[in-house]
Amino acid sequence: MAHFLIVEARFYSHLNDMLIEGAKGALEAAGHSAELITVPGALEVPGAIAMAAESGRYDGFVAIGVVIRGETYHFEIVAGESARAIMALTMDGIAIGNGILTTENEEQAIVRADPAQKNKGGEAAMAAVRLLELRDQFD
Ligand SMILES: Nc1c(NC[C@H](O)[C@H](O)[C@H](O)CO)[nH]c(=O)[nH]c1=O
Numbered sequence: 001m002a003h004f005l006i007v008e009a010r011f012y013s014h015l016n017d018m019l020i021e022g023a024k025g026a027l028e029a030a031g032h033s034a035e036l037i038t039v040p041g042a043l044e045v046p047g048a049i050a051m052a053a054e055s056g057r058y059d060g061f062v063a064i065g066v067v068i069r070g071e072t073y074h075f076e077i078v079a080g081e082s083a084r085a086i087m088a089l090t091m092d093g094i095a096i097g098n099g100i101l102t103t104e105n106e107e108q109a110i111v112r113a114d115p116a117q118k119n120k121g122g123e124a125a126m127a128a129v130r131l132l133e134l135r136d137q138f139d
């Protein structure tokens with residue numbers, strides 16, 4: 001059994017609740033345990049993962065959040081920079097599944113957050129599980 005940390009950017013609570021349900025359900029079904037921490041937004045997720053990885057207490061991580069386009073360029077920054085920083089951590093060998101949705105509107109986010117629909121939270125959790133399996137295989 002592996003132990004995962006779910007790091008949620010709690011910007012849209014009702015959407016996060018669905019993503020977290022999917023992630024927890026996937027990890028539990030795969031026989032793993034999970035903790036949850038909350039940060040304000042997607043830009044804080046990579047830093048929180050980096051800090052938690054330093055502790056050595058977690059085998060893998062699932063990033064959860066929702067970034068919905070507004071009126072300004074900020075969407076590109078939040079969506080792009082959180083994804084880029086998470087990818088950089090993954091390239092350092094940290095098993096992370098990225099379940100941060102980046103959508104044009106709430107309707108798109110609901111479909112992707114809902115475990116009964118596209119279940120992107122569960123998908124991100126299983127991606128982290130797979131990366132951990134590969135790291136163990138290559139060690
Ligand atoms: N607009 C969204 C944000 N913005 C907040 C940033 O992520 C960050 O917390 C702030 O800039 C302070 O550093 N975050 C989301 O997760 N989703 C959004 O739609």
Ligand SMILES: CC(=O)[C@@H](O)COP(=O)(O)O
Pocket residue numbers: 067068069070071072073074075076078
């Ligand atoms: C993704 C965002 O930062 C967005 O929610 C902020 O909206 P706006 O660009 O209208 O300030």
